[in-house]
Amino acid sequence: MTLTVRDLRRILPKTYNHRREVLSEISTVLSQHQYLQPVLEKFVFNDGTAKMLINLTGTIEVIYNGKRYNIPVSLWLKENYPRTAPICYLKPTSEMVIVPSRHVNSSGEITMPYLDEWRHTQCDLHSLIQVIMAMFSEVPPLRMRLxxxxxxxxxxxxxxxxxxxxxxxxxxxxx
Structure with missing residues (x-):
């Protein structure tokens, strides 16, 4: 279910501890990245527990060798966001294959120092997306299926x- 910020304000689970900050950051991201949308979806953690979380899903634009590519991503915001970093994944289409690297594992999880060293006073969604775009402009995380x-x-x-x-x-x- 795709949501606007207005819808999100209405349905953002009460379990989110910093609702105002979450809404503000999502609003900023949506104003700058038109192909990302907030969605309320079930996220299953590695230990098998599941929670309804906000997921910014869609594509971010990356320029590689002078060409523009739309990279599909999912940025999951945990309930204590922005005190903790988002969980970030590639979301390849059926025509795409993940290219594992030091910043992307074979399941598509995005790992990088910006997430590992997340400080809510210095980090935000907009900056995270900028870092991801810069990183993927150097080493593309996906390729087309042969x-x-x-x-x-x-x-x-x-x-x-x-x-x-x-x-x-x-x-x-x-x-």
Whole structure:
């Protein structure tokens, strides 16, 4: 469910400890990044617990080798945001593949010093997005899939058929 800041004010869970700051930062981000939207969604933590959290989801624009790319991201705000850093992930489409690096793991989680050293008095969503954009402009986190998923399935099926034919041939020759 996509929300405006007005909607967000109305439905922002009471569990958010710093509601005014959350709303202010989201408002700033939305005014500067038109392809990001706040969404209230369930986030499942590594320990299996789930919570309804605000997720800024959409794309941020990155310039790499003089070309513009829209990188799909999800920036999850925990209930004690801005006292704690957001949880940031790439959100690749089916045509994209994550390129793991020192700032992106194979599951798409974005890790970087700005998040590790988060200080609510010095860090905010707008600056975080600027740092992510700069980082991805140097080392793109995604690439296009070389082959559509259909081709992979066709290749696997073809290999299985070849193996079955070969096994059948070997059985006949040993009889």
């Amino acid at each position: 082959y559509p998923e259909d081709c992979k399935i066709t290749i696997v099926v073809s290999l299985q058929q070849v193996l079955l034919i070969r096994v059948a041939y070997m059985r006949k020759s040993h009889m």
